[in-house]
Amino acid sequence: MSETLQFIKALNDEVRRHPAIHDNSFLKLVATKKFSKRAWLGFAQQLYPHVHFFIPYMEEMLLNTFDMNAKLIVAKILLDEYGEDAAGDSHPELFRQFVRACGGAEADASLLTTKLQPETITLVETHMRLCRDEKFLVGLGAIGQAHEFAIAYLFPPLVKGMELAGFTAEEMKFFSLHVDHDVEHSAMLDQAMVRLALTDDDREQIRRGTLASLEARKNLWAAMERRMVGIDNGDPPATSERSLVDVTRDYKNVPDHFWPA
Template identity: 30%
Template sequence: MLNKQDFFDALEAARKPRHGGGHPFSRMWAQGALSREQLGRYAVQHYYYIAPIPQQFAALYARLPDLDARQHLLENLLGEEMPDTPEKRHPDLLINFAEACGLTRDDVVNADLRDEILPTTRAMRAWIWELSTIRHLAESAAGIMVALEGQLPTLYPAYVKAMRKMGFSEEDMEFFHVHIEGDEEHAHIGLELTDRYATTEALQERSIAAVRASASLRWSMLDGIQAALVVPKAA
């Protein structure tokens, strides 16, 4: 088995080749090359991906055997749902961003009913359900917390910088701010939990593979969004 630090290094290395910040769509966003309409349509896809995260985290919470792990995930879950200030739920903050881009709440919430959700977005959401419900806990922690939450503190600042130049207010961008502030800690705890539950060499290998899979699926989701929103359609 890898020692703890080497395992951490391997998990983080598995994320790097498909880190969302390197995707052409992300680079265009960071360069200010996307319109408000394109960003709003991105938000439609991202909303479909993240809308069930509270339920997914609840399913994972029920599987965790350790009190401290459950307490952390409960904090994460409450951060998503915001029971004291429900208007600050993360999915609702994303709707606020979409509205700042010129879309309506209906455009976002009911996109699935209009068959506007891309197959790659559906695959991303389905993978999180798989990690939350049936994969080994080491894979769950690695695939969700290390691979995905671990990207956002280094991904979203470039988005925010570009959007400020476009005239978005800090309130418009609150969805991005809360993830910059919170997900660095989530990723660190994800490493610790992955190490705790990956008790064999085989589980370490499966955890590393889960990071690669999550990063690749997220990259594919961005591929789909770029193809739909940026690449001109043939006449």
């Protein structure tokens, strides 16, 4: 157990130093520059697919282990994702509230049809692979250290930038809620790591999932910086030809419509 606790501490340090977080150009820019709400809509349109798929990522993890204690931890976090921690509003619905603050009902509807940048598609495909096709511990690293732990460092710069743009606390609730709750979620997933990561190979699987997720996030942030700057300069970068609806067709049990509120 002590070996795994030391591993978690070292991995957390590695996460904090990762270029997706430490000295990241996009996070530094977005925390200090006042972007238009139109630019923030461009950001939201490209992040929403990951939010849309986050519940399916974790549901795939449930099917990827026979350890009942690990399943219980994942299931408890899923209850929050479904909306238990937000008066019944699922986390995708909370995100859509931010989108509507960017541009109303038209912006909300655009989430289905917006053409996605390649980095957004890669982010989704990477996490579906890590959580569905790889071993459970790989997905645990991707969702645990690279998300539930890392969000405390990834989201505060975004919140600062949203405040500069004039968004209210209620409109930013998706982001602030995750900063508050993901510390608890991270500690819960650490319990699963302590229970299951008994060998060097086990721990390497967790690290591999963590770093694969962060690499996809780093590439997404670089694309987001180009997009938001481009939108405010009147020259947004090109996208792929695929929309969220197109991406969901590749996956069983992932709806091509919005999650219910």
